[in-house]
Amino acid sequence: MKIPFNRPYITGLEKTYVNEVLESRKLSGNRDFTGKCHAHFEKQAGFKKVLLTSSCTDALEMSALLLDIQPGDEVIMPSYTFVSTANSFALRGAVPVFADSSTLNPNIDPSEIERLVNPKTKAILIVHYAGIACDMDRIMKIADDNNLPVVEDAAQSIGSFYKGRPLGTIGTFGTFSFHETKNVTSGEGGLLIINDPAYNQKAEYAWEKGTNRLEFHRKETDKYNWVSLGSSYLMSELNAALLYAQLEQFEQIQTLRKEAWNLYYQDLKHLQEESLIQLPNIPDYATNNAHIFYLVCRTGNERDRLLKHLQNNGILAVFHYLALHESPYFKPNYKGTDLKNAIMYTSNLVRLPLFAGLTKNEIEQVTKSIREFFHNERIYDQEKTDSKKPSAG
Numbered sequence: 001m002k003i004p005f006n007r008p009y010i011t012g013l014e015k016t017y018v019n020e021v022l023e024s025r026k027l028s029g030n031r032d033f034t035g036k037c038h039a040h041f042e043k044q045a046g047f048k049k050v051l052l053t054s055s056c057t058d059a060l061e062m063s064a065l066l067l068d069i070q071p072g073d074e075v076i077m078p079s080y081t082f083v084s085t086a087n088s089f090a091l092r093g094a095v096p097v098f099a100d101s102s103t104l105n106p107n108i109d110p111s112e113i114e115r116l117v118n119p120k121t122k123a124i125l126i127v128h129y130a131g132i133a134c135d136m137d138r139i140m141k142i143a144d145d146n147n148l149p150v151v152e153d154a155a156q157s158i159g160s161f162y163k164g165r166p167l168g169t170i171g172t173f174g175t176f177s178f179h180e181t182k183n184v185t186s187g188e189g190g191l192l193i194i195n196d197p198a199y200n201q202k203a204e205y206a207w208e209k210g211t212n213r214l215e216f217h218r219k220e221t222d223k224y225n226w227v228s229l230g231s232s233y234l235m236s237e238l239n240a241a242l243l244y245a246q247l248e249q250f251e252q253i254q255t256l257r258k259e260a261w262n263l264y265y266q267d268l269k270h271l272q273e274e275s276l277i278q279l280p281n282i283p284d285y286a287t288n289n290a291h292i293f294y295l296v297c298r299t300g301n302e303r304d305r306l307l308k309h310l311q312n313n314g315i316l317a318v319f320h321y322l323a324l325h326e327s328p329y330f331k332p333n334y335k336g337t338d339l340k341n342a343i344m345y346t347s348n349l350v351r352l353p354l355f356a357g358l359t360k361n362e363i364e365q366v367t368k369s370i371r372e373f374f375h376n377e378r379i380y381d382q383e384k385t386d387s388k389k390p391s392a393g
């Protein structure tokens with residue numbers, strides 16, 4: 001039996017809604033389903049203002065554009081993140097200034113932001129890894145003291161909170177992803193969350209290719225024109241229809257994912273007690289949206305052998321980010337210090353299969369295989385210790 005890493009969950013309503021769009025013959029962006037998705041986030045979830053985009057990468061690019069990032073501007077961000085976090089700002093000429101992760105979990109270490117902030121810094125970009133909140137009070141305090149905007153790359157964070165506040169609603173902007181691998185999907189898709197109303201108008205212009213088309217549609221102006229820089233960031237109605245079906249089933253999706261996540265935790269926590277692995281650390285201020293179940297091995301070598309062992313047992317577990325300060329594109333220009341934790345997570349972290357619909361039986365197969373692996377590691381550790389002891393006689 002093969003256990004995939006991810007299997008997108010289809011609730012059943014997707015086909016009905018996508019068909020409605022096809023029947024309507026209105027396939028481009030910002031029609032009924034976009035409106036329904038916007039209302040879901042603004043009315044139900046209470047976000048101030050949102051715009052559906054064709055990816056989280058797009059929403060991040062919009063943030064960089066709206067913040068008027070200029071060539072040479074420094075933007076502090078974690079090294080242990082997806083390439084889009086950096087790329088979206090680098091496209092506008094920003095210099096990514098990479099910060100290390102915490103030892104607690106892969107999130108940015110706030111003391112790293114304090115170390116790196118300087119007069120050239122124009123923004124702070126943070127990532128809530130695995131949907132587990134960063135230490136936002138500390139981060140917002142540093143940002144406020146230095147008068148800097150914060151962008152939350154909340155790509156993985158739908159349904160997760162920091163001290164009761166939804167992730168993505170704390171910084172100036174937040175971004176979600178609805179990529180196939182995320183909790184809720186439209187195939188490809190994203191969301192820009194605008195928390196500072198001063199950017200609302202500019203964001204609408206940027207979203208619609210730099211025009212005031214939305215104002216024209218609301219009959220606030222009698223023609224629309226090129227009014228700013230922008231691009232085509234809208235999500236198609238076909239994707240919005242798919243997304244809306246998933247949003248309607250959000251609670252059900254989350255229940256299934258959390259059940260799977262908790263089963264993993266129960267079955268593996270004794271390995272953490274033995275210090276063989278480190279399991280996700282969820283601080284008191286954070287919640288868990290069961291986006292990723294990860295574990296951190298003691299060494300890169302052990303991690304690689306664990307992945308191979310699982311693969312040999314028909315289980316697709318995977319590593320995650322490769323620290324960006326060490327990437328082929330950026331490394332030649334990197335002048336900072338070693339980022340020890342970013343490198344440690346690059347080499348030691350494993351993500352286990354996790355999706356809504358993963359069965360109890362499949363989870364038990366995964367955890368059994370992991371226990372088997374560590375059983376052998378323990379014997380190996382013991383042999384190493386024994387061979388170091390002076391032999392009797």
Ligand SMILES: *Cc1c(COP(=O)(O)O)cnc(C)c1O
Nearest residue numbers: 055056057082084155177179189
């Ligand atoms: C998935 C992800 C992205 C990119 O999302 P897309 O919708 O594929 O553009 C960006 N940042 C993080 C942290 C992600 O996990």
